[in-house]
Every structure is written in C-alpha cells, then in structure tokens.
Amino acid sequence: MARTSTKDPVVGPDAPMPPGYAFVRKGNVFITSRCRKAAYAEGRAVFVVAAGGRARGLRVPRGVLAAVLAAHGATRAARARAVAARDRRVEAGFRAALLALYPRAPAADVPRVVARATRKRSRRVGRCAALAAEPRARLAARAHLRHARTDYDALLRAGVPRADARARIAARVDALEREWGLRGEQQQPPPPPGRAAAAGPGRRRRRRHAAASAQAKTRTRQAAQAKTGALAEKKRQRRRASAAESAEKESRALVPELRAGGSDRPDDLDGLDDDDDDDDDYGTDATWTPSDDELDDVDWPLE
Structure with a gap:
C-alpha cells in the first residue's frame, strides 16, 4: 500500500547513509517529487537531509533514483516544450490585458513592457498571482513609463528620495497613461501585495511612525x-x-x-x-x- 504521509524523518548530513540509499540534492522538483512518490508507492522511507535549519536534499532508494533519472532524461525535451508553451500563454495573456487597458500603447513599447514584467524568476508584477491581470498590466505600464519616459532615474541618481522622486513625476506618468488611451477614469493602481498604500494626507505621518x-x-x-x-x-x-x-x-x-x-x-x-x-x-x-x-x-x- 502506498504511503501518503509527507512527514519524512529528518537527518543530518553526517548521519550514516542507510544501505541501498543515495542522496538527491535539492533543486530539481521533477526529480525530488517523483523520487518521493515512487518511494512511497514501494512503501520505502524517504529521509530529508537538513543542516543549519535548511533542507539540503533527500536520501532515497537507489533503484527509485535510477528510474527517476531515466525518466528525467527521456522526458526532458517534452517538458521543455511544455514549459515554453506555458510561458507563451502567460505572455500572451499579459499582452492582451495590457492592450485592453491601453489601446493606444506604442507598438515599440508593448514588447518591452511584456518582456520585462513576465520574466521568469524575476519576482516582477507580471508573474504575481495575487493580482488580477488588469492591475498587473497597469503597474507594469506605469513602471515602464516612469523609467523610460521621465527623469525618475536621474532624480534617484541625484539623491532624491524614492517617494519624493515618484511624487515629482506622478503627473507626467498620468499624462502619458492618457496618451496611451487609458481605459475609463480609473483610480491609482493598487499597491503590490504586502505594501501599504502611500498616497493620501496621512502619508508623512505614516512615514514618521515607521521611522x-x-x-x-x-x-x-x-x-x-x-x-x-x-x-x-x-x-x-x-x-x-x-x-x-x-x-x-x-x-x-x-x-x-x-x-x-x-x-x-x-x-x-x-x-x-x-x-x-x-x-x-x-x-x-x-x-x-x-x-x-x-x-x-x-x-x-x-x-
């Protein structure tokens, strides 16, 4: 009967290796997840190797690891194609949301906004699952306008505080959004997840409180x-x-x-x-x- 518990025993890197087991370094989800599933299916134990409070990898049966490595090599090309197709869908969806929000966005700017916002492992707003497509598109467009069409970066290099630099160029960014045909009379875009809204009369008071x-x-x-x-x-x-x-x-x-x-x-x-x-x-x-x-x-x- 297959095991379903994921509470694997934790061992240190210096603990003796169980007979018939091998170490799998953390980092490749395909290998680690399938080694776990295959070991559970055989009723075998999986050991988590941890050091300094962080997981370093797994100890799994050698036979399980050999089978998973063979599957990893055999499916590499197919998985690469699937990932590329998924990335294209993400980019296409983001592009559609951007053009729906800014129907007059210049053709030269749209690919730059899409490419930067949806870059993998960049932690940028285009891949933020906590926001809907439209807020993500607007945040990415405003960021592009701020850096590419205003003197925002020059203000930062001159030592102007970030909040003050944004306040100075806010009107210019708003005007550029209107030039791009911003749909409807929309309010300021929501802040990214985890950040408090900075606009409003209590902004200085909040900054003093934070300091x-x-x-x-x-x-x-x-x-x-x-x-x-x-x-x-x-x-x-x-x-x-x-x-x-x-x-x-x-x-x-x-x-x-x-x-x-x-x-x-x-x-x-x-x-x-x-x-x-x-x-x-x-x-x-x-x-x-x-x-x-x-x-x-x-x-x-x-x-």
Whole structure:
C-alpha cells in the first residue's frame, strides 16, 4: 500500500547513509517529487537531509533514483516544450490585458513592457498571482513609463528620495497613461501585495511612525545585544577563574613529584596557566554587536 504521509524523518548530513540509499540534492522538483512518490508507492522511507535549519536534499532508494533519472532524461525535451508553451500563454495573456487597458500603447513599447514584467524568476508584477491581470498590466505600464519616459532615474541618481522622486513625476506618468488611451477614469493602481498604500494626507505621518518604530526596534535590539554580551563575559570570566584554579591545583600536585625526580625548576609545568579559554563554547557570536548601519538595514521598513 502506498504511503501518503509527507512527514519524512529528518537527518543530518553526517548521519550514516542507510544501505541501498543515495542522496538527491535539492533543486530539481521533477526529480525530488517523483523520487518521493515512487518511494512511497514501494512503501520505502524517504529521509530529508537538513543542516543549519535548511533542507539540503533527500536520501532515497537507489533503484527509485535510477528510474527517476531515466525518466528525467527521456522526458526532458517534452517538458521543455511544455514549459515554453506555458510561458507563451502567460505572455500572451499579459499582452492582451495590457492592450485592453491601453489601446493606444506604442507598438515599440508593448514588447518591452511584456518582456520585462513576465520574466521568469524575476519576482516582477507580471508573474504575481495575487493580482488580477488588469492591475498587473497597469503597474507594469506605469513602471515602464516612469523609467523610460521621465527623469525618475536621474532624480534617484541625484539623491532624491524614492517617494519624493515618484511624487515629482506622478503627473507626467498620468499624462502619458492618457496618451496611451487609458481605459475609463480609473483610480491609482493598487499597491503590490504586502505594501501599504502611500498616497493620501496621512502619508508623512505614516512615514514618521515607521521611522520611530524602526528606531525603537534598533534600541531594543542594541539593549538585548548588550545584555547578551554582558552575560557571556561573566560566563567567560567564571570559566577562566575555574581553569586557573584547576591549573594551580594541578601544579601544586605535580611540583613535589617533579622535584623528587631531581628537577629544581618545574619546567614541565610551563603552559599549565596559559589561558586557552578564548576558544570556549561561546565563540564570538554570543558577544557580537551589529553596527548602527547593520541594524538600519535589518529594521528599516521597506518601501
């Protein structure tokens, strides 16, 4: 009976390899998913190899892996054709939505907007499944107009803040949209998923609140780092004191034996008092304190 549970046992990379198993590196969904299904169908276990809290791959039966690799090679061309056809459908759908929204869009600009917005693995709006086709098309068109038809990039290079640069060229972008025949009297396009709308009279107030919140997080993190550093330093001091005390006791115990053997100076004791605790279990991460710049990079709200 085929297994249906996906809660596979997790092992470390140094764990012994089960007899008859082989490692499959994470990254090829065709191989990993089919190895799982085939192993479950045979009632065999699949082990997830993880290190540092991240999955690195799978350990699967060798026979299963060999069959999946053979299928992978035999179907490579067909799968490539299927992916290309799917990409063409995505691009065609996006192009249709763009032209429906902007019927007078210049023929030279449409391919550029479509190609950039639908590029695979770019995380651009053309492939954002959380938005309908029309909002995606408008966001992509406005981005193209902003960069290709205004001095937006020049403002950014001159040091103008991003929000201010957008505000300066907003009217020009609106006018260009009308030239492209923007359908109907539509409002500003919705912000991408995960971003709050920035327009409106409360915009500056929200930005000040976000800045204050970021500063508060910075202070909290700095205080926590300082406390952690102080605790780690106390532990190191106790370890050094304990090591020194143990070394001294051992020295006192060894000195009579060495002197009984005819040594006037216990040269064999050299190094017993060396402080080797710098390489203790705490390492350096426990007392690491990031700089203000690094904290800003972590805590500052993304626009």
